[in-house]
Amino acid sequence: MNRPVLAFALRRLGATLLLLLALSLLVFALMYLSPGDVARNMLGTRNVTPEALAEIRARYHLDEPFLTQYWLWVSQAVTGDFGTSIRTGGPVGPLMLSRTGITAATAGLAFLLSALVGIPVGIVAAVRRGRPLDRLLVGVSVVGVSAPGFAVGLLLLYVFALGLGWFPIYGTGDGFLDGLWHLVLPAVALALGLGAFVVKLTRAAVVRELDQDYVTFARGRGLPESAVLRIVLRNAAIPIVTSLGLMVAYLFGGTVLIEVTFALPGLGALMEESVLFKDVPVVQALTLVVAFVVSVTALVVDLSYLLIDPRVRARTVRTRAVRG
Amino acid sequence: MTAPTRTGMLVASDLRVVSDAGPIVTGLDLAVSPGETVAIVGESGSGKSMTVKALLGLLPPGVRASGRLELAGGAGDLVVDLADPGTSWKRVRGSRIALLLQDPFTSLSPVHRCGEQIAWGIPRPGGRTARAGDRHGTREHVTRLLGEVGLPADVAGKYPFQLSGGMRQRVALAAALAAGPDLLIADEPTTALDVTTQHEVLELVAGLQRGRDMGLILITHDLRLARSRADRVLVMYAGRLVEEGTAAEVLGDPAHPYTARLAACDPPLTHRLAVLPTIPGSVPAPSSVVAECAFAARCEFAIPACRTAEPPLIEVAPADPALAEATGGRRTACLRSEVVRTIEHVGESAAEPAAAGIPAEAAASPLLTVRGLTKRFHGSAVPALDGVDLEVTAGESVAVVGESGSGKTTLARCVVGLERPDAGDVDFHAGSGARGAALARRVQIVFQDPYSALNPGLTVGTCLAEALAAAGRPKSEVAGLLTLVGLPEGYARRRPRALSGGERQRVAIARALAPRPELLVCDESVSALDVSVQAQVLNLLSDLRRELGLTMLFITHDLAVARQIADRVYVMRGGRVVESGPVDDVLGAPEHEYTRRLLASIPQ
Numbered sequence: 001m002n003r004p005v006l007a008f009a010l011r012r013l014g015a016t017l018l019l020l021l022a023l024s025l026l027v028f029a030l031m032y033l034s035p036g037d038v039a040r041n042m043l044g045t046r047n048v049t050p051e052a053l054a055e056i057r058a059r060y061h062l063d064e065p066f067l068t069q070y071w072l073w074v075s076q077a078v079t080g081d082f083g084t085s086i087r088t089g090g091p092v093g094p095l096m097l098s099r100t101g102i103t104a105a106t107a108g109l110a111f112l113l114s115a116l117v118g119i120p121v122g123i124v125a126a127v128r129r130g131r132p133l134d135r136l137l138v139g140v141s142v143v144g145v146s147a148p149g150f151a152v153g154l155l156l157l158y159v160f161a162l163g164l165g166w167f168p169i170y171g172t173g174d175g176f177l178d179g180l181w182h183l184v185l186p187a188v189a190l191a192l193g194l195g196a197f198v199v200k201l202t203r204a205a206v207v208r209e210l211d212q213d214y215v216t217f218a219r220g221r222g223l224p225e226s227a228v229l230r231i232v233l234r235n236a237a238i239p240i241v242t243s244l245g246l247m248v249a250y251l252f253g254g255t256v257l258i259e260v261t262f263a264l265p266g267l268g269a270l271m272e273e274s275v276l277f278k279d280v281p282v283v284q285a286l287t288l289v290v291a292f293v294v295s296v297t298a299l300v301v302d303l304s305y306l307l308i309d310p311r312v313r314a315r316t317v318r319t320r321a322v323r324g
Numbered sequence: 325m326t327a328p329t330r331t332g333m334l335v336a337s338d339l340r341v342v343s344d345a346g347p348i349v350t351g352l353d354l355a356v357s358p359g360e361t362v363a364i365v366g367e368s369g370s371g372k373s374m375t376v377k378a379l380l381g382l383l384p385p386g387v388r389a390s391g392r393l394e395l396a397g398g399a400g401d402l403v404v405d406l407a408d409p410g411t412s413w414k415r416v417r418g419s420r421i422a423l424l425l426q427d428p429f430t431s432l433s434p435v436h437r438c439g440e441q442i443a444w445g446i447p448r449p450g451g452r453t454a455r456a457g458d459r460h461g462t463r464e465h466v467t468r469l470l471g472e473v474g475l476p477a478d479v480a481g482k483y484p485f486q487l488s489g490g491m492r493q494r495v496a497l498a499a500a501l502a503a504g505p506d507l508l509i510a511d512e513p514t515t516a517l518d519v520t521t522q523h524e525v526l527e528l529v530a531g532l533q534r535g536r537d538m539g540l541i542l543i544t545h546d547l548r549l550a551r552s553r554a555d556r557v558l559v560m561y562a563g564r565l566v567e568e569g570t571a572a573e574v575l576g577d578p579a580h581p582y583t584a585r586l587a588a589c590d591p592p593l594t595h596r597l598a599v600l601p602t603i604p605g606s607v608p609a610p611s612s613v614v615a616e617c618a619f620a621a622r623c624e625f626a627i628p629a630c631r632t633a634e635p636p637l638i639e640v641a642p643a644d645p646a647l648a649e650a651t652g653g654r655r656t657a658c659l660r661s662e663v664v665r666t667i668e669h670v671g672e673s674a675a676e677p678a679a680a681g682i683p684a685e686a687a688a689s690p691l692l693t694v695r696g697l698t699k700r701f702h703g704s705a706v707p708a709l710d711g712v713d714l715e716v717t718a719g720e721s722v723a724v725v726g727e728s729g730s731g732k733t734t735l736a737r738c739v740v741g742l743e744r745p746d747a748g749d750v751d752f753h754a755g756s757g758a759r760g761a762a763l764a765r766r767v768q769i770v771f772q773d774p775y776s777a778l779n780p781g782l783t784v785g786t787c788l789a790e791a792l793a794a795a796g797r798p799k800s801e802v803a804g805l806l807t808l809v810g811l812p813e814g815y816a817r818r819r820p821r822a823l824s825g826g827e828r829q830r831v832a833i834a835r836a837l838a839p840r841p842e843l844l845v846c847d848e849s850v851s852a853l854d855v856s857v858q859a860q861v862l863n864l865l866s867d868l869r870r871e872l873g874l875t876m877l878f879i880t881h882d883l884a885v886a887r888q889i890a891d892r893v894y895v896m897r898g899g900r901v902v903e904s905g906p907v908d909d910v911l912g913a914p915e916h917e918y919t920r921r922l923l924a925s926i927p928q
Contacts, residue, residue: 130385213430220380220425220509221445221500222418231433231444309435310483 008316009303016299023291024077028070030287031280073284082285087277092285096267102172103266105179106258107251109187114195115244121195122202122240123233129207137199144196149254153189153261160185170263186262190254194247198240205239206232237308245301249294332396333358333539334379334421334507339391339406341374341383341563346611348374348387352565354558356507356539361530363542363554363571367586367854368825369607371563372543376509378406380423381413395420397506418445418503426512428492432484438495439466439480445502469498472535473528489728490521494528501532507539514549518727518881523925526553545854547587551575552927556653559583562618563610565637569654579640579654579661582619589859591884593911593926599866600859600888606824617658625660635659690753691875692716692739692843697748699734699899708734709745710899716843721869721876723890723907725883725922731899736847736879740769752843765795768836772848774828778820784831785816788838795839805834808871810864826857830864837868844868847879862888883922887911895919 039056040048056062060083061069073083082092125137161169173182209215209232218228252268259268267286274282305312332355341349349371356362366372378389390407397420404411417423422445425431432441443462467477473494484492493513500508510529514522530553533540544550550557550571557574559567559582567580578584588601605622613634617623620630637657658664694714700707709731716722726732737743739750752767771777778787788806789799803813809830820828829849836844846865850858866889868874878889886893887907894904895916903916914920 213425213427214433216382217423217425217431217496217499218433218444219382220417220423221505222414222416222422222503223444224414227444231436234435235433311434311485314483314485 004316005306005313008306012299012302016295019295020292021074023295024074024288025070027284027287027291028073030284032066077285077288082288083281085274085279085282087274087279087282092281095282096270096285096289099265099267099270102183102264103255103259103268106183106186106190106264106266107255109180109183110190110194110254111244111247111251113187113191114198114247117191118195118198119202119240122199123206123229125199125203126206126210127229129210134203138203141196141199144192145200147193148257149189149193150257150261152192153186153258156185156189157262172264183264186258186264189261190251190258193254194250197250198243198247201243202236202240205236209235234308238305241301241304241308245297248297252290252294332356332394334396335394336379336406337392337394339375339378339389339393341371341378341387341389343387346609347563348610349378349560349563350610352558352560354541356541358506358539359533359537360556361533361540361542361554363544363550363557364560365544365547365550365557365586366560367545367607367856369562369609370560371610372560373511375560376423376511376541376543379509380417380421381406381411382423395506418505419447420505421507421509422500422503422505424493424496424500424508424510424513427516428489428496429484429516431496432492432499434484436483437480438482438484438487439463439470442466442469442480442495442499442502445499447503465502466498469502470495472501472532473498488521489517490525493517493521493525497525497529497532501536504536505538507541508533509541509543511543512545513542515544515546519883520727520921520925523927526927546927547575547590547855548927559586562608562613564613564618564634564657566619566658567656568637569642569656573642573654577665579656579665580619580658581623581625581660581664584664584667586856589856591859591862591888593884593887593923596888596907600863602859602863603856606826606857623660625663627660629659640665689718690715691718691720692877693749693751693753694735694739695749695751697735697738697750698746699731699738699743700746707731707899709738709748711748712896712899712901714894714901714904716875716877718842718875719873720892721878721890723878723880723886723893724896725880725886725893726896727881727922729898730896732879732881732896733847734899735896736769736845736877739843739877740767740845742769765839766841767843767845768839768841769845769847770829770832770836770849773852774825774832775820775852777832778828778835780820783817783819784811784823787831788816788835791835791838797838797840801838805838808837808868809834824857825853826860829853829857829861833861833864833868837872840872841874843875843877845877845879848881849878850885851880851882858885865889883911883926895922 039053039060039062061072064072076083080093082096084090085092085095088095121137121141125134128134157169161167167185168182171182173179212235214235215228215232218231223231255266256268256271258264259266260272263269267289270282271286273279274286306316334354334356336352336354339349339352339354340347352375354362354375364372364375374383374387377383378391379393381389383389388407393404393406393416395402395404395416399415399419402415402420404416432438443466446462446465463480466480470477470479475491475494475498479487479491479495484495487495508529513529514525517525526549529540532538542550542554554571557568557571558565559574559580561582567574567578567583569579574583575587578587582603585601585603589603591597591600603622608618608621610618615633617626617630617635620626623630635657637655639653639655640661642654692715694712697709697712697714698707699709712731712735714722714724714735724732724735734743738745741750778784782790784806785802788802792799792801792805802816806813806815811827811830811834815823815827815831820831823831833849849865850861853861862885865876869876876889878886880886880889890907892905893907893910894901895910895918896902897918903910903914903919910919911923914923
């Protein structure tokens with residue numbers, strides 16, 4: 001049983017690598033897809049002299065064939081060398097690294113908040129389906145899903161930072177606790193929409209499972225409600241885990257706006273600055289990193305199905321057995 | 325049979341179930357003694373499932389019960405007020421009453437091992453904290469329960485999807501018995517199972533019941549099953565108890581016209597009827613019946629008094645006075661029961677035995693020839709079809725019978741072109757040698773489940789017009805199609821959800837007839853219907869066959885249905901045809917051991 005599962009995991013990993021390769025090709029092609037001369041684009045908004053253009057061409061091997069250029073770029077990218085930022089003139093890798101901490105902390109905090117609040121709230125709403133509490137929670141989550149993160153961010157800033165003065169307005173703070181303190185509002189703004197999304201998906205999954213015959217059967221032979229809920233949650237785990245996986249992808253979209261709103265110097269803000277400045281190497285590197293994180297999350301979610309659902313596990317084994 | 329004693333282990337009095345839309349069950353008394361089997365019989369909408377859900381406090385949201393439930397047993401007496409929302413069902417469920425559901429495919433959690441699921445129900449003497457230390461004892465208990473239901477101990481480590489339907493139902497039974505209930509309620513426990521498996525599971529339940537002196541409430545729509553398994557029978561109609569008594573008396577000598585007609589609707593296995601008896605009309609909603617007999621509108625014996633007040637449930641004399649003492653409680657809610665009982669076979673006046681099938685003319689040309697059909701599904705170890713030969717002559721009706729996994733549905737789907745066989749030929753000798761879409765129109769299929777076969781968003785008229793347009797016929801034929809299947813023309817404006825199951829299946833048949841097919845394939849087309857509706861649809865199909873000269877390929881698991889509809893029958897098992905021939909020969913004098921076993925498994 002374990003060998004086929006391992007084989008499946010390896011095959012899935014291989015597929016992820018292929019996907020990343022294809023994505024990196026697309027990302028690299030971005031530079032050529034943007035209008036105008038590549039060398040000119042790479043110089044960004046600076047003054048253009050023929051010497052500078054020639055130097056850029058030489059440095060980026062722009063006279064080489066496309067695939068050779070791609071190979072040079074991607075083989076360096078896997079070692080963490082994403083080239084030089086046009087805007088700062090410094091290497092892209094360390095630049096991104098210096099900004100990663102704050103984004104990881106904001107996104108991580110937002111992820112934890114939306115999962116730790118969203119899943120239980122979704123379960124409560126499902127169990128109390130149709131009752132006033134459920135209506136209230138569903139109503140709030142509809143607002144949460146529809147409210148744009150940056151607008152919520154501005155509102156939070158206005159009320160809790162400007163009005164009540166409970167939280168700082170901007171900046172990152174010093175030290176761990178103060179840093180966390182500064183990240184609370186951005187994380188909440190980011191988590192609100194995502195959490196509402198998790199509430200809705202969790203509620204739908206649990207409601208569907210609560211209607212199943214095995215729930216009636218479990219109750220009918222005297223199992224306590226707590227045991228019934230445990231059985232239901234195990235069965236509802238697949239859609240819930242899937243929604244958490246999707247959330248990771250949404251986190252990156254949201255974090256750009258939130259970091260700009262709260263003036264946090266994270267990867268999102270870096271992305272915004274680089275796009276404005278046409279800093280193509282940085283945009284490429286950031287896009288590739290996001291693609292990497294999202295694909296790895298999808299891989300983890302897929303592999304988690306094997307743990308959660310024995311039917312998926314059995315199907316994997318059977319498919320292998322027939323092919324082999 | 326155990327003679328029921330007056331001391332019931334379960335006595336429910338004045339049990340009522342009400343939803344926001346109106347009453348569902350309008351007052352019923354029920355008593356079960358230890359070791360006794362009570363069958364509650366009725367069609368969909370009769371309220372039989374809601375009655376037993378009320379006994380366990382398992383009614384869906386928005387549905388309320390009232391009445392009094394008295395339970396006696398080893399754990400002392402207990403009185404439950406069914407209307408009290410604060411009732412603690414912990415004392416009732418599991419240890420006193422356990423529920424076994426119809427579908428073993430959905431009643432077990434798919435992601436938990438069977439042993440685990442059985443263990444959940446085992447009461448722990450030291451409370452929930454004793455769990456860790458008790459693991460060994462629990463495992464032994466699970467093994468013992470599995471042994472009781474005839475399963476090896478290693479089933480405990482398996483997941484439900486790794487087991488067959490019959491094995492799953494055994495696991496479910498072990499789980500239901502885990503807390504040692506005094507009474508088991510089985511809601512259509514074998515309807516989803518194959519006939520041979522059905523027999524095994526019912527035998528098993530009967531054995532366990534004897535061993536444990538357990539009461540059993542059997543909910544079923546199958547009168548034959550009720551007659552062969554139950555001591556007493558309660559017949560429900562539109563939320564009312566219309567008749568009760570011993571199984572032999574109620575089903576052998578019905579005192580209520582509904583019971584009599586329902587019994588007559590059940591197609592006989594031994595001979596073919598020219599027209600199956602039916603009950604005209606359909607079951608009314610319990611809430612729409614006010615101050616009249618609920619069956620009056622469909623009853624041939626109704627007199628004005630039936631329509632002015634609801635008839636009370638009154639004692640009637642048993643057919644055999646000698647039995648009066650032992651059986652007691654023969655009651656019916658009918659003013660005309662004396663008349664009903666004097667008539668030998670209600671509704672069977674029209675049911676003359678028909679000549680056994682239309683003799684296939686030797687010269688008739690074959691319409692469909694299937695040769696060496698083989699199909700193996702991806703990821704499956706055994707082939708679904710393993711070299712099937714079949715021939716259907718023009719104008720003939722051929723049944724393919726078999727249990728699940730026999731390949732009969734795959735065969736039907738290959739004939740219609742919904743599946744591509746791995747090897748073999750499906751030759752359709754259409755007049756013009758048509759291929760592709762033109763051929764597809766010559767063969768049409770009617771599926772099993774009329775609830776999922778129709779698009780819920782389209783009106784019946786649009787749905788039929790679409791089918792007509794696909795065949796290049798004008799929309800104006802919609803009304804004609806509806807008339808053809810016995811529906812009013814006004815139904816064209818309705819959507820499927822406003823139709824009953826039988827009406828939906830008529831629409832599905834009309835849709836299949838839209839391109840004027842030569843061959844109609846019916847894949848279990850009457851299995852999901854109530855017995856009285858099934859009889860109506862079977863009659864419709866044989867009328868259509870006569871009127872339109874249709875050729876039919878009828879896939880069914882029900883041998884009695886095959887007997888009524890088919891001229892010839894093929895018996896399939898494991899992807900092969902094991903026996904074939906005229907229906908009278910195969911079902912009357914089966915040659916293959918498997919056909920014999922199928923016939924022997926049907927409750928008599």
